[in-house]
Amino acid sequence: MPDRKTRIRRAVSRTALAPLAALPKRLARVARHDAKVLRQSARWLVTSREHHNYTYDLTPLNREHLAWFVSLVAEAPVADVRGWMAEIDADDVLRAHIEQTTAKSARRGLADKQVRYARRVGWYALVRARKPRHVVETGVDKGLGTCVLAAALLRNTAEGHPGRVTSLDINPEAGYLAKALPWAGVVDLVIGDSITALNALDRPVDMFLHDSDHSAGHEQREFTAVEPHLSERALLLTDNVTITTVLLKHAEKTGRRFLAFREQPKEHWYPGDGIGAAWR
Numbered sequence: 001m002p003d004r005k006t007r008i009r010r011a012v013s014r015t016a017l018a019p020l021a022a023l024p025k026r027l028a029r030v031a032r033h034d035a036k037v038l039r040q041s042a043r044w045l046v047t048s049r050e051h052h053n054y055t056y057d058l059t060p061l062n063r064e065h066l067a068w069f070v071s072l073v074a075e076a077p078v079a080d081v082r083g084w085m086a087e088i089d090a091d092d093v094l095r096a097h098i099e100q101t102t103a104k105s106a107r108r109g110l111a112d113k114q115v116r117y118a119r120r121v122g123w124y125a126l127v128r129a130r131k132p133r134h135v136v137e138t139g140v141d142k143g144l145g146t147c148v149l150a151a152a153l154l155r156n157t158a159e160g161h162p163g164r165v166t167s168l169d170i171n172p173e174a175g176y177l178a179k180a181l182p183w184a185g186v187v188d189l190v191i192g193d194s195i196t197a198l199n200a201l202d203r204p205v206d207m208f209l210h211d212s213d214h215s216a217g218h219e220q221r222e223f224t225a226v227e228p229h230l231s232e233r234a235l236l237l238t239d240n241v242t243i244t245t246v247l248l249k250h251a252e253k254t255g256r257r258f259l260a261f262r263e264q265p266k267e268h269w270y271p272g273d274g275i276g277a278a279w280r
């Protein structure tokens, strides 16, 4: 026979008073969660200088999810994917280049010293796995993603699978991280509107990454513009997958498979972005 307290609790839980009785417990739980976000936000306000395109690391569990995501999309053994993810982490030459170039750049006041790639580690592993001859990235900003893609292409080239990345941005100041050798050796930086540049592409695209104007309309126009330039087994990626349904609808319309990965940033208030992938 349950004790008196338990009997009262059970009786209350069957009445209209139940939500009120549970309020203190519910309040404590949500307060604990919100306090954590507030602590992270306050720490970020004093330690970070970034005002957009935030950088952060991913939680260890989230990185493991990313490895399995890449493994499935690229049809590569997950152990190989983990190896490629470790490879970019261990690339001290690239890390030092980004740190030093950031420290000297005119925009250093709006960039963090620490180099954190987040989902770009997944982009790296996808390039290492699929060995594309031509990658197109729309939206360059400082050039962090461009450097990561270039580093993967340089490794592929050294292993006998050459490739280049065409990186498009409307801002003439974009891409300053990707202007040094050896990375610049495989990068073609094009300044201008992405739709115009995509229409003018003159060689097949094996991997396409949308990361420019994140409005659904622009994202859709990019996938439409790049479609006639895609090679048969091209991989389409979007940075917008947590916001729009553009790529999943495009995948369905064009007979491709679709999968989404969602970031879980480590010790950061930002809820994260993701990688959407469509492929045949």
Ligand SMILES: C[S@@+](CC[C@H](N)C(=O)[O-])C[C@H]1O[C@@H](n2cnc3c(N)ncnc32)[C@H](O)[C@@H]1O
Residues within 6 Å of the ligand: 053, 120, 138, 139, 140, 141, 142, 143, 144, 145, 146, 168, 169, 170, 171, 174, 192, 193, 194, 195, 211, 212, 213
């Ligand atoms: C989110 S940032 C790109 C981030 C970058 N891929 C990275 O890995 O850090 C978006 C960039 O898209 C560019 N952009 C916005 N509209 C554009 C357009 N219509 N055509 C080309 N680039 C555009 C912006 O100038 C900005 O640098």
